[in-house]
Amino acid sequence: MKVTSLCYHDVIAGSAFSSSGFPGDESSGYKLDTVSFRDHLEAIEYEVMAHRTARRPGNVQQILEGGGGRRQGCLLTFDDGGSSAITKIAPMLEDFGWRGHFYIATDYIDAPGFLNREQVRELHRRGHVIGSHSCTHRGRMSSLPVERLVREWGISKEILAGLIGEEVTTASVPSGYYSPQVAEAAAIVGLKALFTLEPQTTVESRGGCLVFGRYLMRRNSPSRVAGKLAVGHPIFCAGQWALWNARKLAIIGNR
Numbered sequence: 001m002k003v004t005s006l007c008y009h010d011v012i013a014g015s016a017f018s019s020s021g022f023p024g025d026e027s028s029g030y031k032l033d034t035v036s037f038r039d040h041l042e043a044i045e046y047e048v049m050a051h052r053t054a055r056r057p058g059n060v061q062q063i064l065e066g067g068g069g070r071r072q073g074c075l076l077t078f079d080d081g082g083s084s085a086i087t088k089i090a091p092m093l094e095d096f097g098w099r100g101h102f103y104i105a106t107d108y109i110d111a112p113g114f115l116n117r118e119q120v121r122e123l124h125r126r127g128h129v130i131g132s133h134s135c136t137h138r139g140r141m142s143s144l145p146v147e148r149l150v151r152e153w154g155i156s157k158e159i160l161a162g163l164i165g166e167e168v169t170t171a172s173v174p175s176g177y178y179s180p181q182v183a184e185a186a187a188i189v190g191l192k193a194l195f196t197l198e199p200q201t202t203v204e205s206r207g208g209c210l211v212f213g214r215y216l217m218r219r220n221s222p223s224r225v226a227g228k229l230a231v232g233h234p235i236f237c238a239g240q241w242a243l244w245n246a247r248k249l250a251i252i253g254n255r
Contacts, residue, residue, distance in 0.1 A: 002201040003063065004232045005075040007172070008215040010082040011089050020083030020113055022144070024220060029219050031160055036223065041096055043227030048073065054231040058097045060170055061129060063211070064192050071135045074230040077101040077195055079133055079172055081108060084153050086119045090128060099113075099126075103133035103172035106156040117163055124164040132156040132171035132191070144180035149185035157189055169193060176216070199240040201232060215240050 001096035009030040017028040032040070048054045058072035076249040078089055081104030093100050102123055108114040115123075124130050134141070134152040141149065153171060160168045169192040173182055176197030186194045194206075200213035215229045215237070228236040 001063075001203045002232070003072060003075060003203050003212055004201050004230060004237075005077055005195060005212050005214040006226060006230060007197060007216045008032065008037075008076070008078045008089075009079075009080055010084045011092070012084060013072060013088070018113065020084035020087075021080045023113070028088070030217075032219055032221075034092070036219075037089070038092060039222075039223035040217070040226040041098075042093060043223040044074065044230040045096060047227035047231045047233075051134075051194065051231050056135065057096075057230075059099060059129060060101060060193050060212070064169060069121070074232075077103060079103045079174070080137070081105055081115050081120075081133060083113055083115055083119070085115055086123055091128060093128075094126070099128045101129040101131060101170065101172075101195075103131045104156075104160060104172075105133040105135065105137040106159045107135050107137070109159070118185060120160070120163050129170060130160055130164050131168060131193075132160060134171075134174050137174045139174070139181045140177040140230070141173055142177040146181060146185050149182060150188055153186050153191060154189040157191065164166060171195070172214075173197065180206055183207065183209050197244075199237070199244045216244075 011034055012019050012031050013034055017031055048056050055073035057074050057076050060075055063072055078085055078100050085102050099122060108115045113227045132153060135156045157168045171186055171191050172195040178196040182204035183194050187209035191209055195212045195214050197216050198213040199215050204211045223234060
């Protein structure tokens with residue numbers, strides 16, 4: 001099965017980078033302003049309409065329930081749980097008739113700049129998918145012992161389930177530090193879908209948990225690129241894969 005997914009973080013007004021999500025220059029590099037984000041959504045809509053075989057953004061729950069990846073459009077995901085999920089992102093998605101997947105680091109619920117409990121419930125009531133982004137958002141998940149991974153996934157999953165009143169079955173890996181053990185720990189606590197930052201469309205299975213790749217959107221990511229990736233354009237997808245792996249090689253070389 002092949003599924004295309006895009007990863008966003010926060011959407012802010014102007015340059016108010018500290019208004020939503022994690023502070024700091026590194027985090028700011030993943031925050032789009034509202035004008036740029038709407039350009040991304042319009043580019044995705046344009047590409048979907050221009051390709052007869054493409055479909056509008058879909059829902060991972062339908063895949064898990066047997067809806068089939070081939071009948072799903074691009075999955076739009078949003079990491080961290082910053083307050084812009086409810087103030088900016090959800091309303092803009094809903095203008096297009098779409099719903100998003102919001103992955104929440106539960107230790108930060110009710111913290112300044114992050115969603116509060118009622119806002120998490122409100123997103124769920126409006127039809128958006130709520131998932132885990134671990135508890136602490138700390139440490140490289142790929143290097144954590146399995147016991148710590150099980151705690152991170154299990155506790156965050158239960159907190160979110162308690163808020164929305166139903167089982168939480170999906171999660172995303174903080175900062176993209178993925179290894180097979182991360183997915184296997186997610187499967188242990190009953191998670192059925194896990195999103196990484198590996199830029200690929202092929203969906204794998206680890207211990208009964210489906211593992212989805214994603215294409216990471218940054219503040220300077222052109223809207224045209226988002227549109228092309230959303231419909232799985234092979235040249236643009238290959239370009240993202242090459243850039244991602246070049247960065248990984250550079251990190252390894254600097255160790």
